[in-house]
Amino acid sequence: MTTDKLQRLKDLLGEVWDIHMAAAVLGWDQETYMPPAGAQARGQQLSTLGRIAHLKFTSEEIGRLLEDLAPEAADWDPDSDEARLVKVTRREYLKATKVPPDFVAESAKVASRAMMAWREAKAKADFSIFEPHLARIVELRQEYANFFAPYEHIYDPLLDDFEPGLKTADVQRIFNALRPQQVALVRAIAERPQVDDAFLHQPFDQQKQWEFGVEVITKFGFDWQRGRQDKSAHPFTTSFSVNDVRITTRIDPNYIGTGLFGTMHECGHALYELGVAPELERTPLGHGASLAIHESQSRLWENLVGRSRPFWEHFYPRLQETFPAQLGNIPRETFYKGINRVQPSLIRTEADEATYNLHIMLRLELEIALLEGTVAVKDLPEAWNAKMKEYLGVVPSDDAQGVLQDIHWSMGSIGYFSTYALGNLISAQWWECIQADIPNLNDQIRNGEFGDLLAWLREHIHRHGAKFEPQELVEKVTGRGIDPAPYMRYLYAKYGEIYALEQ
Ligand code: MG
Numbered sequence: 001m002t003t004d005k006l007q008r009l010k011d012l013l014g015e016v017w018d019i020h021m022a023a024a025v026l027g028w029d030q031e032t033y034m035p036p037a038g039a040q041a042r043g044q045q046l047s048t049l050g051r052i053a054h055l056k057f058t059s060e061e062i063g064r065l066l067e068d069l070a071p072e073a074a075d076w077d078p079d080s081d082e083a084r085l086v087k088v089t090r091r092e093y094l095k096a097t098k099v100p101p102d103f104v105a106e107s108a109k110v111a112s113r114a115m116m117a118w119r120e121a122k123a124k125a126d127f128s129i130f131e132p133h134l135a136r137i138v139e140l141r142q143e144y145a146n147f148f149a150p151y152e153h154i155y156d157p158l159l160d161d162f163e164p165g166l167k168t169a170d171v172q173r174i175f176n177a178l179r180p181q182q183v184a185l186v187r188a189i190a191e192r193p194q195v196d197d198a199f200l201h202q203p204f205d206q207q208k209q210w211e212f213g214v215e216v217i218t219k220f221g222f223d224w225q226r227g228r229q230d231k232s233a234h235p236f237t238t239s240f241s242v243n244d245v246r247i248t249t250r251i252d253p254n255y256i257g258t259g260l261f262g263t264m265h266e267c268g269h270a271l272y273e274l275g276v277a278p279e280l281e282r283t284p285l286g287h288g289a290s291l292a293i294h295e296s297q298s299r300l301w302e303n304l305v306g307r308s309r310p311f312w313e314h315f316y317p318r319l320q321e322t323f324p325a326q327l328g329n330i331p332r333e334t335f336y337k338g339i340n341r342v343q344p345s346l347i348r349t350e351a352d353e354a355t356y357n358l359h360i361m362l363r364l365e366l367e368i369a370l371l372e373g374t375v376a377v378k379d380l381p382e383a384w385n386a387k388m389k390e391y392l393g394v395v396p397s398d399d400a401q402g403v404l405q406d407i408h409w410s411m412g413s414i415g416y417f418s419t420y421a422l423g424n425l426i427s428a429q430w431w432e433c434i435q436a437d438i439p440n441l442n443d444q445i446r447n448g449e450f451g452d453l454l455a456w457l458r459e460h461i462h463r464h465g466a467k468f469e470p471q472e473l474v475e476k477v478t479g480r481g482i483d484p485a486p487y488m489r490y491l492y493a494k495y496g497e498i499y500a501l502e503q
Contacts, residue, residue: 014282118410125400158415165469197338213263237269268301275462295423310445360421428487
């Protein structure tokens with residue numbers, strides 16, 4: 001009986017989901033309110049829940065149900081929730097059962113030691129402290145990839161964990177088309193007079209910053225009955241159900257950009273999770289499609305909306321009212337240019353829209369080279385600095401500012417940096433479609449109205465959850481796969497005007 005089996009599968013998946021959500025609550029608490037001394041016990045609790053969820057998900061019963069359902073599911077409407085549920089669950093089940101539990105435990109142990117070594121190495125700007133740990137992490141990642149052999153490229157299985165179905169060759173093709181254009185744009189901007197943004201860097205009352213952010217995301221459509229915002233050292237979004245999505249923000253008392261754009265960014269992630277169809281909840285389809293699609297949502301609200309002229313035509317008078325001493329004498333146009341200033345920098349997390357993707361391409365190329373074995377771990381700092389010079393024209397004075405700046409590799413996370421840049425590209429693809437479908441979008445934004453925009457995103461993207469693979473979703477909505485052209489059109493239009501570039 002198909003319906004019985006499907007229902008049984010859903011019941012089992014629902015229990016796995018509940019355990020993951022309970023762990024998410026503990027994880028959220030760990031980053032927001034937990035006292036420091038709680039860390040050890042919390043680590044144990046999270047690891048126990050993770051183990052139970054893994055055991056339940058990889059159970060023989062789920063395997064058998066998936067096997068039994070597969071032939072029948074082949075006759076169902078391929079885009080139905082049920083057919084997608086079986087397809088996506090089967091895929092995740094095969095992945096989860098291919099990796100031995102001992103390997104997972106060993107990776108976690110290596111990562112926890114590597115993170116400590118990375119912290120010390122970064123504090124002392126001494127790569128040699130981290131080098132042996134990173135070498136071991138690279139070995140483990142190669143081993144991980146080999147659980148999924150045969151593959152076209154050793155990096156494919158790593159990328160697939162974050163972008164289902166996407167291949168290394170796809171990303172390389174996209175980035176190879178993008179890189180020369182971005183480098184040329186950054187060089188052209190560097191030859192123009194720089195815009196001023198000093199007024200962004202002065203004391204801004206923290207409570208007022210918080211309240212302004214709340215005002216903005218309330219207008220975006222963040223539902224305070226179904227979500228909340230707290231503070232954390234590193235902003236993030238987490239979801240416990242489609243009716244309980246949490247975001248965090250970080251406020252810098254001496255720079256208004258951190259809190260302002262960070263809040264809009266996380267709100268973009270949250271609106272996505274809040275928009276997933278309720279009937280997908282408690283299944284592997286009940287969340288965003290991939291990291292890149294998620295980032296396409298956060299970047300859309302942060303940049304395409306939040307750093308646009310129409311947006312500030314609406315909100316700038318309110319911001320000036322909130323901070324009269326700091327911004328009362330700064331014209332709106334000066335403010336607009338200031339928040340869009342392009343400045344090649346050493347640190348990825350502080351990079352502007354024009355230079356950000358170059359930081360990502362550099363990391364992706366180095367990750368691939370490490371996995372392929374074409375760059376040795378000991379030569380990584382040199383390779384890093386050479387690429388920084390080539391792409392961004394700046395070279396770090398030490399490894400703390402260079403190869404040691406990000407925590408990700410020390411956590412054993414190799415494979416997902418590209419999703420940040422892909423998210424930028426996809427956000428511009430959505431934007432071109434949205435502008436075609438909502439011709440007076442700019443006027444709406446100028447009036448502080450975001451309802452049509454949010455409704456469009458819900459209809460075309462959010463409600464589908466993880467039913468479609470990222471490339472599939474992009475193609476379904478835009479008529480083509482991930483494509484760098486709309487993003488480059490966006491950058492050239494925006495910065496061509498701000499920096500008066502010759503077109
Ligand atoms: Mg993000």
